[in-house]
Amino acid sequence: MSSRRALGIDLGGTHIKVVLLQNGRVVEKRSRLTSAEEGVESVLDRLVELGRAFGEFASVGVAVPGLVDQDGVGLLFPNLPPEWSGVSIRRLLEQRFDQPVALLNDGHAFTLAEARMGAARGATNAVGVVCGTGVGGGLVLGGRLWEGIDGRAGEIGHQTVVADGTLCGCGNRGCLETLASGPAIARSAGTATFDHALAAARRGDSMALEAIASAGRYLGIAIANAVLLLTPSRVIVGGGVAEAGDLLLDPLGEELKRRAGAVGPLDRIRVVRAELGPLAGGVGAALHGADRAIDAVVPG
């Protein structure tokens, strides 16, 4: 673990969370409202101010809630105003910080954080699934974040699970996100929110229980597909929907076994619940920023 100070920022739709990582530990953290309605420049100013309050740091990583391309330009942010698409986020941040900034998707940050310091620590290869308002994820392969050709890898939420299913925001039908996100579960449970559905399920409401179990089974299908492709040693499930615990994870595990039990080495693959909670995004961003800073000094 590096003794260098690594700053990690999680830019979310509602909160900006900042952590300072040193010697493999979170030594300081802060949080502030995003207030996205105030505009891109204002949000970025606030974010940089929040980071700078920590003094000096050797590297900066910023996790963003959506897709960015390899040049750090925003492509698609479901939970930020549309003006964020097309913005050179990395350039604007590097101008303000006056040092290199590593940008990454929040699902990637989650996975890297949990694989190095959370529920999958010690695992070289892991698949992460963040199940909340949307369904995101990421891959850690050979100990490093797997970015694919342009930083967009790990899109488990848009895996087709039901070929002729419901239309997804992405234009495809039957994406995992339409079947296992918080809003999808609330819809099936007949409740206003996922939290209501979970409360109802805990009271024994059969419709809510089935809505959560069904989401677990769909997650199990998508995870089985990812496991058969990659055979990682850990699958990490996090996000608000994971609060359902075994109500979700038991049907998930059964479906995974049914789908991949004969062909995949399931005896060596464990599905674990995320441990880092709201810190994961910032921690993953800090780890990725530090990785990139090392790459810049010692070319791979």
Add this chain to the structure above:
Amino acid sequence: MSSRRALGIDLGGTHIKVVLLQNGRVVEKRSRLTSAEEGVESVLDRLVELGRAFGEFASVGVAVPGLVDQDGVGLLFPNLPPEWSGVSIRRLLEQRFDQPVALLNDGHAFTLAEARMGAARGATNAVGVVCGTGVGGGLVLGGRLWEGIDGRAGEIGHQTVVADGTLCGCGNRGCLETLASGPAIARSAGTATFDHALAAARRGDSMALEAIASAGRYLGIAIANAVLLLTPSRVIVGGGVAEAGDLLLDPLGEELKRRAGAVGPLDRIRVVRAELGPLAGGVGAALHGADRAIDAVVPG
């Protein structure tokens, strides 16, 4: 490219094919019937005799038609007699060759060969799909074969594409293999074999055309899922079913665009048809054997 002589052997259900690779070229090749009915020991004796006829070589790789574990023990061979399961194939081969033998799945060998010397040469990251009697595949990530935790990665044929679909030989329902293999296409086309279905399609038979197009669309779904997860730069489609050419690849490409077009960087990902034909297995085995021999000298 190494000037060292690399032996590659493709042990198939019907033929054993051997190639000798030097300076990145196939300098010699041979083939013989497998005659699997003569028993494991006899087949391995024949395979080694065939390889030894090429003289000395620096490394040996052997591709096998099924799953082997990380110790080189056979797990599942759909096209070999059941006695092959549980056999320590690598140990038996190393005793006979009196040198290390790298064992790999034939779908992995196909992908490595096409990624380094075939249709995807120059690509660092590629997904391979071999569509024939079964549906196999492999992954090349960062220029190397991706084996996962125990050599079983790349199982695209057992991706669930239709959750409540037909029962597959693996015990799961709706695997890609049940929807896009040669026998599956023949069944939908109402013909005895895939070759008959292809001939009928070329004569304009609408049922055969639709059977092939439908297989293409199912391949498109599974490939979209793999592409969204990994964002490789190339997807290579090979095997007997790929002989259908655009009858298969056009619907495949349309489905891929529909499924992954909005979220995945499809402008930077190309689907290509395999080029190496029956040589792919042996070439991939030789390349993997050479990689492993280098690893043994220069630990990663």
